[in-house]
Amino acid sequence: MTVSDTFFQAFLAIRAQILRASLIVLAMSIGIASVTILTALGESARSYIVNEFQSLGTNLVIVLPGRTETTGGQPPLFGETPRDLTLDDANALLRSRYIAAIAPINIGSAPVSALGLERETTILGSTASLRRVRHLSLAEGRFLPEIESEKSLPVCVIGQTIKNQIFIQQKALGQWLRINDRRFRVIGVLASEGESIGVDFDEIVVIPVASAQALFNTESLFRILVEAKSKSAMYKAVTDIGKIIKARHEGEQDITIITQDSVIGAFDEILTALTLTVASIAGISLAVAGVLVMNVMLVSVAQRTSEIGLLKALGASERQLIELFLAEAAMLCLAGAVLGVLVGQFSISFLQILYPEFPLSIPGWALLAALLVSLTTGLIFGVLPARKAAKLDPVLALAKR
Amino acid sequence: MIQLKDIYRDFQVGDQTVRALDNINLNISQGEYISVMGPSGSGKSTLLNIIALLDHPTSGQYLFNRQDVTKLDDNALAKIRRENIGFVFQFFHLIPRLTAAENIEIPMILAGINRQERQQRVMQAVASVGLSDRAKHLPEQLSGGQRQRVAIARATIMRPAILLADEPTGNLDSHSGIEIIELLETLNKQGMLLIIITHDHHLGKRAQRQIHIVDGKINFEK
Ligand SMILES: Nc1ncnc2c1ncn2[C@@H]1O[C@H](COP(=O)(O)OP(=O)(O)OP(=O)(O)O)[C@@H](O)[C@H]1O
Numbered sequence: 003m004t005v006s007d008t009f010f011q012a013f014l015a016i017r018a019q020i021l022r023a024s025l026i027v028l029a030m031s032i033g034i035a036s037v038t039i040l041t042a043l044g045e046s047a048r049s050y051i052v053n054e055f056q057s058l059g060t061n062l063v064i065v066l067p068g069r070t071e072t073t074g075g076q077p078p079l080f081g082e083t084p085r086d087l088t089l090d091d092a093n094a095l096l097r098s099r100y101i102a103a104i105a106p107i108n109i110g111s112a113p114v115s116a117l118g119l120e121r122e123t124t125i126l127g128s129t130a131s132l133r134r135v136r137h138l139s140l141a142e143g144r145f146l147p148e149i150e151s152e153k154s155l156p157v158c159v160i161g162q163t164i165k166n167q168i169f170i171q172q173k174a175l176g177q178w179l180r181i182n183d184r185r186f187r188v189i190g191v192l193a194s195e196g197e198s199i200g201v202d203f204d205e206i207v208v209i210p211v212a213s214a215q216a217l218f219n220t221e222s223l224f225r226i227l228v229e230a231k232s233k234s235a236m237y238k239a240v241t242d243i244g245k246i247i248k249a250r251h252e253g254e255q256d257i258t259i260i261t262q263d264s265v266i267g268a269f270d271e272i273l274t275a276l277t278l279t280v281a282s283i284a285g286i287s288l289a290v291a292g293v294l295v296m297n298v299m300l301v302s303v304a305q306r307t308s309e310i311g312l313l314k315a316l317g318a319s320e321r322q323l324i325e326l327f328l329a330e331a332a333m334l335c336l337a338g339a340v341l342g343v344l345v346g347q348f349s350i351s352f353l354q355i356l357y358p359e360f361p362l363s364i365p366g367w368a369l370l371a372a373l374l375v376s377l378t379t380g381l382i383f384g385v386l387p388a389r390k391a392a393k394l395d396p397v398l399a400l401a402k403r
Numbered sequence: 404m405i406q407l408k409d410i411y412r413d414f415q416v417g418d419q420t421v422r423a424l425d426n427i428n429l430n431i432s433q434g435e436y437i438s439v440m441g442p443s444g445s446g447k448s449t450l451l452n453i454i455a456l457l458d459h460p461t462s463g464q465y466l467f468n469r470q471d472v473t474k475l476d477d478n479a480l481a482k483i484r485r486e487n488i489g490f491v492f493q494f495f496h497l498i499p500r501l502t503a504a505e506n507i508e509i510p511m512i513l514a515g516i517n518r519q520e521r522q523q524r525v526m527q528a529v530a531s532v533g534l535s536d537r538a539k540h541l542p543e544q545l546s547g548g549q550r551q552r553v554a555i556a557r558a559t560i561m562r563p564a565i566l567l568a569d570e571p572t573g574n575l576d577s578h579s580g581i582e583i584i585e586l587l588e589t590l591n592k593q594g595m596l597l598i599i600i601t602h603d604h605h606l607g608k609r610a611q612r613q614i615h616i617v618d619g620k621i622n623f624e625k
């Protein structure tokens with residue numbers, strides 16, 4: 003029996019029992035559709051978050067004061083408080099040849115007012131490098147000027163929301179903005195970042211770091227953002243940062259260093275695991291579909307007992323019968339898979355219309371996996387009925403009408 | 404061509420053993436015309452099924468073309484059936500979803516014959532059983548006699564040396580019964596070995612060799 007004959011005969015058998023066939027196709031397509039949709043959602047969430055983190059900066063290293071112990075062990079005998087990170091610490095980091103730029107950050111909350119309107123908001127003290135390190139773009143004016151970081155200057159750059167709320171329908175550039183009891187001239191307005199992870203720059207006022215230190219009356223920095231010269235330089239930069247701070251802090255490396263890589267990596271891992279988990283749960287519906295395939299095929303074998311007996315009498319070998327029934331199961335499952343993928347693709351396109359800003363797509367590997375899984379389920383669950391058919395005693399099978 | 408030596412066939416029903424065939428010895432040569440008669444339950448069908456290689460004797464030796472077939476595997480048996488044996492049943496056993504022509508085609512599909520040759524041979528076969536205008540009909544659209552003719556065309560499409568028929572007229576009126584028997588006899592005259600099981604003595608008497616079975620034993624032969 004040739005392969006095409008096998009499939010054609012299986013097709014004729016399927017065509018003769020449309021209801022039975024559509025039941026299998028439906029079950030299989032629901033399973034495949036749910037797997038592809040859920041994988042697409044998980045995969046999209048992952049790439050969305052990873053992208054967000056990547057847009058925070060390139061080769062970014064973040065230095066925080068204080069050490070987070072991850073090794074456990076005895077707490078130190080003498081109550082040891084971590085030393086503050088200072089501007090001098092930050093400037094010292096520039097000595098490393100793996101570091102391209104640093105942006106010290108000081109953060110606090112204060113009332114801002116102009117033209118009689120006032121609100122409380124986040125004030126961020128930094129330097130001109132912040133723009134480069136954090137990939138900020140401006141809507142109007144310019145960013146903080148390149149001055150020595152110890153110098154304070156009464157200028158500020160404001161976010162979109164602040165501009166819209168304080169300077170309603172007015173030009174903000176050149177105006178005075180009062181922060182606490184000091185006045186700062188607005189020299190720039192940040193472009194809106196859209197949705198972003200972490201600090202919302204739309205709600206922020208950026209001022210020179212020295213001014214912020216004076217404003218909040220503190221020497222210590224909230225953190226230091228460091229841009230390494232390249233991806234490969236990032237880990238050498240981390241070592242250098244450790245060494246430099248240790249030398250400056252009397253032999254104590256009392257800081258925590260986070261690389262952008264490790265954060266992205268962690269999220270990547272968590273979200274991939276989540277996607278796989280969700281997809282596997284959806285995979286259960288495929289197993290259910292598989293059991294249904296087996297059941298319906300078993301009924302089919304029972305209904306076609308005398309036909310099977312006849313085929314044996316006409317000289318069909320057990321192998322040929324197995325091939326016939328497996329071809330039938332495989333065709334049904336493939337049809338289900340194709341339908342399921344179409345339904346999945348359609349639903350994803352629909353969701354994409356509803357949420358255009360969220361990047362949605364079914365990954366290619368998921369499509370391939372869906373087809374393979376449905377085919378394997380079909381074949382695995384089709385084997386039992388097919389073998390049952392092949393093993394039928396032809397005499398008994400023919401006796402049944 | 405067919406040699407049966409000391410053939411026994413026992414069926415186990417619960418804790419009872421039913422002996423369907425009891426020491427059968429039979430030599431059949433090419434081109435013979437044999438009828439098998441006997442009361443119901445005497446073992447006629449069991450004998451035919453064993454000859455057709457659909458059933459295996461409990462003990463005894465079966466030589467098919469001098470080859471011992473009791474030890475062959477499924478694949479080899481299927482091949483012998485496909486190439487040498489045609490079978491006609493009382494209940495026709497046509498596949499209801501396939502047309503007359505498609506039913507006739509099945510043995511050739513199983514044998515892996517190409518499409519073109521299949522089409523040609525099916526055309527000849529339908530013509531030879533006088534059903535050219537019914538080739539595209541489904542079994543349910545055919546009369547009993549016509550269905551049995553389709554079954555005969557299917558049984559002979561591989562040009563087997565042996566044609567076995569288990570009460571081929573059992574489900575037909577006497578007129579179409581005679582027609583079917585005459586069709587089978589024509590095939591026998593062309594050299595096919597023909598074995599017919601029948602309850603009808605008039606039909607049975609037409610055969611040169613008549614075997615009577617009672618209680619699984621060959622009672623007498625004419
Ligand atoms: N699968 C089976 N299991 C148990 N007993 C069986 C089986 N097949 C046949 N028999 C028994 O074997 C004996 C012979 O049966 P067989 O069908 O060969 O009779 P038969 O001569 O063809 O009868 P009929 O004229 O009614 O068709 C019967 O007693 C029957 O009950």
Ligand SMILES: [Mg+2]
Pocket residue numbers: 447448449569
């Ligand atoms: Mg019988």
